[in-house]
Amino acid sequence: xxxxxxxxxxEWLAKSTLAHQFNQADPWTFATFMTIHLxxxxxxxxxxxxxxxxxxxxxxxxxxxxxxxxxxxxxLLAGLGIALxxxxxxxxxxxxxxxxxxxxxxxxxxxxxxxxxxxxxLFRAKADGTPVRSVAAxxxxxxxxxxxxxxxxxLI
Amino acid sequence: MPLGDxxxxxxxxxxxxxxxxxxxxxxxxxxxxxVGVLLLxxxxxxxxxxxxxxxxxxxGLDAIQRQLLPLTIAGALLVFPSGIGxxxxxxxxxxxxxxxxxxxxxxxxxxxxxxxxxxxxxxHAEWSSAAALPWQARLAGASSLVLWAATIIAGRLxxxxx
Numbered sequence: 060x061x062x063x064x065x066x067x068x069x070e071w072l073a074k075s076t077l078a079h080q081f082n083q084a085d086p087w088t089f090a091t092f093m094t095i096h097l098x099x100x101x102x103x104x105x106x107x108x109x110x111x112x113x114x115x116x117x118x119x120x121x122x123x124x125x126x127x128x129x130x131x132x133x134x135l136l137a138g139l140g141i142a143l144x145x146x147x148x149x150x151x152x153x154x155x156x157x158x159x160x161x162x163x164x165x166x167x168x169x170x171x172x173x174x175x176x177x178x179x180x181l182f183r184a185k186a187d188g189t190p191v192r193s194v195a196a197x198x199x200x201x202x203x204x205x206x207x208x209x210x211x212x213x214l215i
Numbered sequence: 216m217p218l219g220d221x222x223x224x225x226x227x228x229x230x231x232x233x234x235x236x237x238x239x240x241x242x243x244x245x246x247x248x249x250v251g252v253l254l255l256x257x258x259x260x261x262x263x264x265x266x267x268x269x270x271x272x273x274x275g276l277d278a279i280q281r282q283l284l285p286l287t288i289a290g291a292l293l294v295f296p297s298g299i300g301x302x303x304x305x306x307x308x309x310x311x312x313x314x315x316x317x318x319x320x321x322x323x324x325x326x327x328x329x330x331x332x333x334x335x336x337x338x339h340a341e342w343s344s345a346a347a348l349p350w351q352a353r354l355a356g357a358s359s360l361v362l363w364a365a366t367i368i369a370g371r372l373x374x375x376x377x
Contacts, residue, residue, distance in 0.1 A: 062260060068270070072224050078272050080261075087375070090371070092327060093371060094367070094371045094372065095367045097252075097371050098367060099262065100253060101252070101253050101330070101367065102257065104254075104257045105257020105261055106252070106257070106260075106261060106285065108254070108257060109258070109261055109286075118282055118283065118285075118286070119274075119278075120282060121274045121275070121278035122271065122273070122274050123297070126273070127271075130271050131270065135331075151362065203250065206249060206253060207250065210246045211242070212247075
């Protein structure tokens with residue numbers, strides 16, 4: 060069976076008590092987590108977009124990248140944390156279904172890379188680091204790719 | 216003409232049939248809609264936080280609003296046409312969905328809130344560069360955050376109410 064082709068960690072997670080508990084949640088709990096995921100994403104994306112565009116020299120030019128990073132940091136990190144935690148809940152509740160979806164695995168790679176680069180950019184901008192235009196541009200592309208693949212998980 | 220008949224006719228318009236029969240086109244609209252939602256709501260949330268006075272108090276409101284407006288407009292240009300496109304083929308049934316009805320009502324309220332705030336703002340030149348904003352601005356920011364979040368919540372839940 061295809062089950063044997065999964066990595067050990069995925070097997071273990073799918074069989075965990077936690078996965079079983081999450082999977083038994085009623086439909087409105089799923090709906091709540093999906094909704095929270097979207098709200099967290101809006102906050103994380105909106106704040107990241109403003110910072111990344113500013114690093115590219117666009118958008119909120121009234122402020123320096125360092126000032127923008129300082130102002131947005133709590134909201135960017137809160138939004139990202141909410142999106143990641145609610146996303147983890149949704150994944151754990153249906154590990155094998157998601158893992159079998161190639162779009163999900165693409166999104167997983169994208170979002171891990173995105174989260175790391177975005178947080179790195181935030182702290183780099185805050186510390187008044189040298190402009191990192193190419194990284195900011197790449198991060199924006201990652202954002203759109205992650206959002207698009209995230210939506211496609213449910214359609215494919 | 217009863218509303219039900221009207222929406223049934225909307226669902227049989229040529230464009231509604233085209234959109235309803237193409238799974239790829241419908242999925243594309245879905246993707247465009249979510250990108251638009253995030254652009255629109257994300258950029259508006261940052262302006263709302265400024266109105267509440269919790270971020271960018273060193274930057275004038277006029278600069279924030281002017282420089283973030285293109286993002287909001289880009290989001291609106293993606294979200295409204297795609298939303299209408301998603302609605303058309305389903306119009307005959309989905310107009311009865313209470314969460315869709317709530318979403319439309321919330322959208323109207325959010326729009327009125329934007330309009331009322333800009334009317335108020337245009338009559339108070341002194342607000343454009345003030346660090347601390349009056350209660351009207353904080354109220355507009357708070358109600359905008361609540362209304363847009365509620366619109367997203369209702370929108371996300373439409374699919375769960377069958």
